[in-house]
Amino acid sequence: MSSLRGRLRATAYRTFYRLPGRWKRRIVRTVQPTYTIGAVVLVRDPEVSRILLLRQPPGAGWSLPAGLMDRGETPIECAARELGEETGIKLPTERLRPANPNAVVHTRGQWVDMVFETEVEPEDEYTVDAAEVLEAAWHRLDNLPPLTVSTSNLLAHYGIGPYRDYPEVLSR
Missing domain, CATH: 3.90.79.10 (Nucleoside Triphosphate Pyrophosphohydrolase)
Known part of the structure:
Protein backbone atom coordinates (compact mmCIF):
# COMPACT_ATOMS: atom_id res chain seq x y z
CA MET A 1 0.00 0.00 0.00
CA SER A 2 2.78 2.48 0.89
CA SER A 3 4.65 1.77 -2.39
CA LEU A 4 1.47 2.66 -4.33
CA ARG A 5 1.15 5.84 -2.28
CA GLY A 6 4.80 6.65 -3.00
CA ARG A 7 4.37 6.13 -6.75
CA LEU A 8 1.24 8.31 -6.80
CA ARG A 9 3.04 11.02 -4.89
CA ALA A 10 6.03 10.90 -7.26
CA THR A 11 3.69 11.11 -10.27
CA ALA A 12 1.88 14.08 -8.72
CA TYR A 13 5.17 15.92 -8.13
CA ARG A 14 6.43 15.23 -11.67
CA THR A 15 3.15 16.49 -13.11
CA PHE A 16 3.20 19.57 -10.88
CA TYR A 17 6.75 20.52 -11.89
CA ARG A 18 5.85 20.29 -15.60
CA LEU A 19 3.07 22.86 -15.25
CA PRO A 20 3.59 26.50 -16.28
CA GLY A 21 4.86 28.74 -13.48
CA ARG A 22 1.67 30.75 -13.07
CA TRP A 23 -0.40 27.54 -12.71
CA LYS A 24 2.00 26.24 -10.07
CA ARG A 25 1.73 29.52 -8.12
CA ARG A 26 -2.07 29.43 -8.32
CA ILE A 27 -2.16 25.83 -7.04
CA VAL A 28 0.22 26.65 -4.17
CA ARG A 29 -1.81 29.72 -3.18
CA THR A 30 -5.02 27.66 -3.24
CA VAL A 31 -3.64 24.75 -1.21
CA GLN A 32 -1.36 26.52 1.25
CA PRO A 33 -2.74 28.56 4.14
CA THR A 34 -2.60 32.29 3.60
CA TYR A 35 -1.73 34.82 6.26
Missing part, protein backbone atom coordinates in the same frame (compact mmCIF):
# COMPACT_ATOMS: atom_id res chain seq x y z
CA THR A 36 -2.94 38.36 6.73
CA ILE A 37 -0.17 40.83 7.57
CA GLY A 38 -0.70 43.64 10.02
CA ALA A 39 1.45 46.17 11.83
CA VAL A 40 1.32 47.02 15.53
CA VAL A 41 2.97 49.89 17.41
CA LEU A 42 4.03 49.58 21.03
CA VAL A 43 4.17 53.24 22.13
CA ARG A 44 6.04 53.86 25.37
CA ASP A 45 6.31 56.90 27.60
CA PRO A 46 10.07 57.68 27.80
CA GLU A 47 9.83 58.90 31.41
CA VAL A 48 7.48 56.43 33.11
CA SER A 49 6.71 52.73 32.62
CA ARG A 50 3.55 53.33 30.63
CA ILE A 51 2.20 52.35 27.24
CA LEU A 52 -0.42 53.96 25.04
CA LEU A 53 -3.55 51.84 24.63
CA LEU A 54 -6.73 52.30 22.63
CA ARG A 55 -10.29 51.39 23.45
CA GLN A 56 -12.08 50.50 20.24
CA PRO A 57 -15.68 49.50 19.48
CA PRO A 58 -17.30 47.50 20.92
CA GLY A 59 -15.09 48.54 23.86
CA ALA A 60 -14.64 45.06 25.34
CA GLY A 61 -10.96 45.67 26.05
CA TRP A 62 -7.96 47.86 25.34
CA SER A 63 -5.55 47.27 22.46
CA LEU A 64 -2.50 48.72 20.74
CA PRO A 65 -2.49 50.98 17.66
CA ALA A 66 -2.55 48.53 14.76
CA GLY A 67 -3.99 47.76 11.36
CA LEU A 68 -3.71 45.79 8.16
CA MET A 69 -1.17 46.60 5.48
CA ASP A 70 -2.35 48.16 2.25
CA ARG A 71 -1.19 46.72 -1.04
CA GLY A 72 2.33 47.96 -1.83
CA GLU A 73 2.88 49.23 1.70
CA THR A 74 5.77 48.08 3.89
CA PRO A 75 5.11 46.99 7.48
CA ILE A 76 6.85 50.03 8.96
CA GLU A 77 4.88 52.38 6.68
CA CYS A 78 1.68 50.65 7.81
CA ALA A 79 2.68 51.04 11.47
CA ALA A 80 3.33 54.78 11.05
CA ARG A 81 0.10 55.27 9.09
CA GLU A 82 -2.06 53.38 11.60
CA LEU A 83 -0.50 55.23 14.56
CA GLY A 84 -1.30 58.54 12.86
CA GLU A 85 -4.82 57.53 11.87
CA GLU A 86 -5.81 56.07 15.22
CA THR A 87 -4.11 58.49 17.64
CA GLY A 88 -3.14 61.58 15.64
CA ILE A 89 0.54 60.90 16.47
CA LYS A 90 2.34 61.48 13.16
CA LEU A 91 5.85 60.04 13.22
CA PRO A 92 8.31 59.44 10.40
CA THR A 93 9.20 55.77 9.93
CA GLU A 94 12.72 56.55 11.22
CA ARG A 95 11.19 57.04 14.70
CA LEU A 96 9.89 53.45 14.70
CA ARG A 97 12.17 50.49 15.34
CA PRO A 98 11.46 46.78 15.01
CA ALA A 99 10.50 45.15 18.30
CA ASN A 100 12.21 41.90 19.28
CA PRO A 101 10.58 39.69 18.09
CA ASN A 102 9.56 41.81 15.14
CA ALA A 103 7.12 39.28 13.67
CA VAL A 104 4.57 37.48 15.82
CA VAL A 105 2.87 34.66 13.90
CA HIS A 106 -0.63 33.73 15.00
CA THR A 107 -1.00 30.27 13.45
CA ARG A 108 -4.53 29.66 14.69
CA GLY A 109 -5.89 32.89 13.23
CA GLN A 110 -3.46 32.83 10.30
CA TRP A 111 -2.16 36.36 10.65
CA VAL A 112 1.25 37.90 11.26
CA ASP A 113 1.78 41.02 13.34
CA MET A 114 4.85 43.06 12.48
CA VAL A 115 5.56 44.87 15.74
CA PHE A 116 7.37 48.19 16.08
CA GLU A 117 8.29 50.28 19.11
CA THR A 118 8.66 53.99 19.70
CA GLU A 119 8.67 56.52 22.52
CA VAL A 120 6.63 59.70 22.54
CA GLU A 121 6.04 62.36 25.13
CA PRO A 122 2.56 61.99 26.62
CA GLU A 123 0.05 64.55 25.51
CA ASP A 124 -3.10 65.57 27.30
CA GLU A 125 -5.33 64.70 24.37
CA TYR A 126 -5.15 62.66 21.21
CA THR A 127 -6.93 63.17 17.96
CA VAL A 128 -8.56 59.77 17.72
CA ASP A 129 -10.43 58.50 14.69
CA ALA A 130 -13.93 58.46 16.23
CA ALA A 131 -15.08 55.77 13.78
CA GLU A 132 -12.31 53.39 14.86
CA VAL A 133 -11.27 54.47 18.35
CA LEU A 134 -13.34 55.42 21.40
CA GLU A 135 -10.37 56.72 23.41
CA ALA A 136 -6.58 56.63 23.72
CA ALA A 137 -4.91 56.73 27.12
CA TRP A 138 -1.62 55.99 28.87
CA HIS A 139 -1.59 53.02 31.24
CA ARG A 140 1.08 51.94 33.71
CA LEU A 141 2.63 48.55 32.93
CA ASP A 142 1.95 47.41 36.51
CA ASN A 143 -1.71 48.46 36.34
CA LEU A 144 -3.08 47.69 32.88
CA PRO A 145 -6.81 47.89 32.16
CA PRO A 146 -8.69 44.86 30.76
CA LEU A 147 -7.03 44.02 27.45
CA THR A 148 -8.38 42.21 24.42
CA VAL A 149 -7.23 38.59 24.26
CA SER A 150 -5.16 39.21 21.13
CA THR A 151 -3.45 42.21 22.78
CA SER A 152 -2.73 40.15 25.92
CA ASN A 153 -1.23 37.40 23.75
CA LEU A 154 0.90 39.83 21.78
CA LEU A 155 2.18 41.74 24.82
CA ALA A 156 3.25 38.45 26.45
CA HIS A 157 6.00 38.23 23.80
CA TYR A 158 7.49 41.40 25.32
CA GLY A 159 7.09 40.43 28.97
CA ILE A 160 4.08 42.72 29.45
CA GLY A 161 0.54 42.08 30.58
CA PRO A 162 -1.51 39.33 32.19
CA TYR A 163 -0.16 36.45 30.07
CA ARG A 164 3.56 37.29 30.41
CA ASP A 165 4.15 34.35 32.79
CA TYR A 166 2.27 31.78 30.71
CA PRO A 167 4.71 29.89 28.45
CA GLU A 168 1.84 28.20 26.59
CA VAL A 169 0.89 31.59 25.10
CA LEU A 170 4.37 32.03 23.64
CA SER A 171 4.52 28.48 22.25
CA ARG A 172 1.44 28.85 20.03
Whole structure:
Protein backbone atom coordinates (compact mmCIF):
# COMPACT_ATOMS: atom_id res chain seq x y z
CA MET A 1 0.00 0.00 0.00
CA SER A 2 2.78 2.48 0.89
CA SER A 3 4.65 1.77 -2.39
CA LEU A 4 1.47 2.66 -4.33
CA ARG A 5 1.15 5.84 -2.28
CA GLY A 6 4.80 6.65 -3.00
CA ARG A 7 4.37 6.13 -6.75
CA LEU A 8 1.24 8.31 -6.80
CA ARG A 9 3.04 11.02 -4.89
CA ALA A 10 6.03 10.90 -7.26
CA THR A 11 3.69 11.11 -10.27
CA ALA A 12 1.88 14.08 -8.72
CA TYR A 13 5.17 15.92 -8.13
CA ARG A 14 6.43 15.23 -11.67
CA THR A 15 3.15 16.49 -13.11
CA PHE A 16 3.20 19.57 -10.88
CA TYR A 17 6.75 20.52 -11.89
CA ARG A 18 5.85 20.29 -15.60
CA LEU A 19 3.07 22.86 -15.25
CA PRO A 20 3.59 26.50 -16.28
CA GLY A 21 4.86 28.74 -13.48
CA ARG A 22 1.67 30.75 -13.07
CA TRP A 23 -0.40 27.54 -12.71
CA LYS A 24 2.00 26.24 -10.07
CA ARG A 25 1.73 29.52 -8.12
CA ARG A 26 -2.07 29.43 -8.32
CA ILE A 27 -2.16 25.83 -7.04
CA VAL A 28 0.22 26.65 -4.17
CA ARG A 29 -1.81 29.72 -3.18
CA THR A 30 -5.02 27.66 -3.24
CA VAL A 31 -3.64 24.75 -1.21
CA GLN A 32 -1.36 26.52 1.25
CA PRO A 33 -2.74 28.56 4.14
CA THR A 34 -2.60 32.29 3.60
CA TYR A 35 -1.73 34.82 6.26
CA THR A 36 -2.94 38.36 6.73
CA ILE A 37 -0.17 40.83 7.57
CA GLY A 38 -0.70 43.64 10.02
CA ALA A 39 1.45 46.17 11.83
CA VAL A 40 1.32 47.02 15.53
CA VAL A 41 2.97 49.89 17.41
CA LEU A 42 4.03 49.58 21.03
CA VAL A 43 4.17 53.24 22.13
CA ARG A 44 6.04 53.86 25.37
CA ASP A 45 6.31 56.90 27.60
CA PRO A 46 10.07 57.68 27.80
CA GLU A 47 9.83 58.90 31.41
CA VAL A 48 7.48 56.43 33.11
CA SER A 49 6.71 52.73 32.62
CA ARG A 50 3.55 53.33 30.63
CA ILE A 51 2.20 52.35 27.24
CA LEU A 52 -0.42 53.96 25.04
CA LEU A 53 -3.55 51.84 24.63
CA LEU A 54 -6.73 52.30 22.63
CA ARG A 55 -10.29 51.39 23.45
CA GLN A 56 -12.08 50.50 20.24
CA PRO A 57 -15.68 49.50 19.48
CA PRO A 58 -17.30 47.50 20.92
CA GLY A 59 -15.09 48.54 23.86
CA ALA A 60 -14.64 45.06 25.34
CA GLY A 61 -10.96 45.67 26.05
CA TRP A 62 -7.96 47.86 25.34
CA SER A 63 -5.55 47.27 22.46
CA LEU A 64 -2.50 48.72 20.74
CA PRO A 65 -2.49 50.98 17.66
CA ALA A 66 -2.55 48.53 14.76
CA GLY A 67 -3.99 47.76 11.36
CA LEU A 68 -3.71 45.79 8.16
CA MET A 69 -1.17 46.60 5.48
CA ASP A 70 -2.35 48.16 2.25
CA ARG A 71 -1.19 46.72 -1.04
CA GLY A 72 2.33 47.96 -1.83
CA GLU A 73 2.88 49.23 1.70
CA THR A 74 5.77 48.08 3.89
CA PRO A 75 5.11 46.99 7.48
CA ILE A 76 6.85 50.03 8.96
CA GLU A 77 4.88 52.38 6.68
CA CYS A 78 1.68 50.65 7.81
CA ALA A 79 2.68 51.04 11.47
CA ALA A 80 3.33 54.78 11.05
CA ARG A 81 0.10 55.27 9.09
CA GLU A 82 -2.06 53.38 11.60
CA LEU A 83 -0.50 55.23 14.56
CA GLY A 84 -1.30 58.54 12.86
CA GLU A 85 -4.82 57.53 11.87
CA GLU A 86 -5.81 56.07 15.22
CA THR A 87 -4.11 58.49 17.64
CA GLY A 88 -3.14 61.58 15.64
CA ILE A 89 0.54 60.90 16.47
CA LYS A 90 2.34 61.48 13.16
CA LEU A 91 5.85 60.04 13.22
CA PRO A 92 8.31 59.44 10.40
CA THR A 93 9.20 55.77 9.93
CA GLU A 94 12.72 56.55 11.22
CA ARG A 95 11.19 57.04 14.70
CA LEU A 96 9.89 53.45 14.70
CA ARG A 97 12.17 50.49 15.34
CA PRO A 98 11.46 46.78 15.01
CA ALA A 99 10.50 45.15 18.30
CA ASN A 100 12.21 41.90 19.28
CA PRO A 101 10.58 39.69 18.09
CA ASN A 102 9.56 41.81 15.14
CA ALA A 103 7.12 39.28 13.67
CA VAL A 104 4.57 37.48 15.82
CA VAL A 105 2.87 34.66 13.90
CA HIS A 106 -0.63 33.73 15.00
CA THR A 107 -1.00 30.27 13.45
CA ARG A 108 -4.53 29.66 14.69
CA GLY A 109 -5.89 32.89 13.23
CA GLN A 110 -3.46 32.83 10.30
CA TRP A 111 -2.16 36.36 10.65
CA VAL A 112 1.25 37.90 11.26
CA ASP A 113 1.78 41.02 13.34
CA MET A 114 4.85 43.06 12.48
CA VAL A 115 5.56 44.87 15.74
CA PHE A 116 7.37 48.19 16.08
CA GLU A 117 8.29 50.28 19.11
CA THR A 118 8.66 53.99 19.70
CA GLU A 119 8.67 56.52 22.52
CA VAL A 120 6.63 59.70 22.54
CA GLU A 121 6.04 62.36 25.13
CA PRO A 122 2.56 61.99 26.62
CA GLU A 123 0.05 64.55 25.51
CA ASP A 124 -3.10 65.57 27.30
CA GLU A 125 -5.33 64.70 24.37
CA TYR A 126 -5.15 62.66 21.21
CA THR A 127 -6.93 63.17 17.96
CA VAL A 128 -8.56 59.77 17.72
CA ASP A 129 -10.43 58.50 14.69
CA ALA A 130 -13.93 58.46 16.23
CA ALA A 131 -15.08 55.77 13.78
CA GLU A 132 -12.31 53.39 14.86
CA VAL A 133 -11.27 54.47 18.35
CA LEU A 134 -13.34 55.42 21.40
CA GLU A 135 -10.37 56.72 23.41
CA ALA A 136 -6.58 56.63 23.72
CA ALA A 137 -4.91 56.73 27.12
CA TRP A 138 -1.62 55.99 28.87
CA HIS A 139 -1.59 53.02 31.24
CA ARG A 140 1.08 51.94 33.71
CA LEU A 141 2.63 48.55 32.93
CA ASP A 142 1.95 47.41 36.51
CA ASN A 143 -1.71 48.46 36.34
CA LEU A 144 -3.08 47.69 32.88
CA PRO A 145 -6.81 47.89 32.16
CA PRO A 146 -8.69 44.86 30.76
CA LEU A 147 -7.03 44.02 27.45
CA THR A 148 -8.38 42.21 24.42
CA VAL A 149 -7.23 38.59 24.26
CA SER A 150 -5.16 39.21 21.13
CA THR A 151 -3.45 42.21 22.78
CA SER A 152 -2.73 40.15 25.92
CA ASN A 153 -1.23 37.40 23.75
CA LEU A 154 0.90 39.83 21.78
CA LEU A 155 2.18 41.74 24.82
CA ALA A 156 3.25 38.45 26.45
CA HIS A 157 6.00 38.23 23.80
CA TYR A 158 7.49 41.40 25.32
CA GLY A 159 7.09 40.43 28.97
CA ILE A 160 4.08 42.72 29.45
CA GLY A 161 0.54 42.08 30.58
CA PRO A 162 -1.51 39.33 32.19
CA TYR A 163 -0.16 36.45 30.07
CA ARG A 164 3.56 37.29 30.41
CA ASP A 165 4.15 34.35 32.79
CA TYR A 166 2.27 31.78 30.71
CA PRO A 167 4.71 29.89 28.45
CA GLU A 168 1.84 28.20 26.59
CA VAL A 169 0.89 31.59 25.10
CA LEU A 170 4.37 32.03 23.64
CA SER A 171 4.52 28.48 22.25
CA ARG A 172 1.44 28.85 20.03
